[in-house]
Amino acid sequence: MAMIRGNPSDSYKELPRYLFMLEHTNPGTVTKLHKSENGCFLYVYVSLYASIKGLEYCRPIMVVEGSFLKSTYKGTILTACTHDGAGKILPLAYAIIDSENNKSWE
DSSP states (O other): OHHHHOOHHHHHHTHHHHHHHHHHHSTTOEEEEEEOTTSOEEEEEEEOHHHHHHGGGBOSOOEEEEEEOOSTTOOEEEEEEEEBTTSOEEEEEEEEESSSSHHHHO
16 A cells, blocks of 8 residues: 555645645645644644635635544544625635644634
């Protein structure tokens, strides 16, 4: 399985490149990556430009949901969504954090 999927810790090393490509291929996209002092992953935030632009046509209600990640490194994924005029769900942003605490919510 390691040959097929690779090493999970190596995936975190690819995050800066992934975020750069998201911003490069989707101008206006907002990404933030936070690392600890020793360079370990703490938080990542992503909001695609299409979602940011689509927000102006949506209802003024936003839902934020958190779900635990059950992988090697644990953590929590947060998603923010809203409804458009036709009642369809529009994902606005997502974040991967270590746990739901005051620092990660900032």
